[in-house]
Amino acid sequence: MSEHGPILVPLDGSELAERAVPVAAELARRAGAELRLLHVHDPIAAEPIHVKGLPVIDDHMRSLRHEHEQAYLDRASQRLAPGARVSVGLLDGPVAVAIIRYAERTHASLIVISSHARGGFERAWLGSETDEMVRLSHVPLLVVRPEPGQLSGSFRRILVPLDGSVAAESILPHAVQIARLEREAELILLEVVQPIAAAAWVPGAPLHATVPAEDLIRPEVGAAQEYLDGVAGRLATSGMRVRARVESAAIVAPAILEIAREEHADLVALATHGRSGIARLMLGSVADKLLRGSHTPMLLFRPPASARFM
Secondary structure (H helix, E strand, O other), X not given: OOXXXXXXXXXXXXXXXXXXXXXXXXXXXXXXXXXXXEEEEOOOOOOOOOOOOOOOXXXXXXXXXXXXXXXXXXXXXXXXXXXXXXXXXXXXXXXHHHHHHHHHHOOOOEEEEEOXXXXXXXXXXXXXXXXXXXXXOOOOEEEEOOOOOOOXXXXXXXXXXXXXXXXXXXXXXXXXXXXXXXXXXXXXEEEEEOOOOOOOOOOXXXXXXXXXXXXXXHHHHHHHHHHHHHHHHHHHOOOOEEEEEEEEOOOHHHHHHHHHHHOOOOEEEEEOOOHHHOOOOOOOOHHHHHHHHOOOOEEEEOOOHHHHOO
């Protein structure tokens, strides 16, 4: 999340997609940013947006779908974000590509999106486009789940999984900027160390002897704690409230979800590539599982290639 750029919310006409707007509006208010509602025109949509009271075709039998979509955005800005500094944009092209290009062209600070839209699978484009936006966008993406109840734009406890890589740390500036919007916000840095499953042979011992698993993992846990303490120390010098937590687990993604619940995290923030793009936080692995399994909002950032492969 960079400063001063607009905060974007893609909408597809559904109530589920619209639930991202209050979250984005609250963030925009606190950051002093402009809120911008977007819709991507889909000329072959099975169920296009229609605004009650507007004609569907003109006198020459031409479709007025663009007019309906523009009217929808105009009315949505008044209905969903009253009093906010808000504008709208109607885009053309493939959905994810159109949104990302617009975000980059306008130097957007954040894209806020509901992970499911149009009432389910039959009419959704946002739900199916989220993965592609995560893969392609270098603009941070805040993904919220349209769960029952009021979604909040307040993020006081932010869980930040790290793995020791430069790429994974690229999420930190964006997490810090969101944390600074909230009084007494806290960053919780987490590294999940995976135990070594294989038995280890000790010189001089019988071939069947093994080293206890806790002895094998202890050096990794210690190294992870030292690393996180160093990152936390750097962040603390800028006035952030931050603490470090190291856990061991055989499978990383479920461990992160469980720790998010234990910590009552309001947000999980992570880069979509880590460990030089090999495994740990790479989309399609941990980040993908978190995106699909988390009921906690997620802040995702895809660092540029120069950071991913350092």
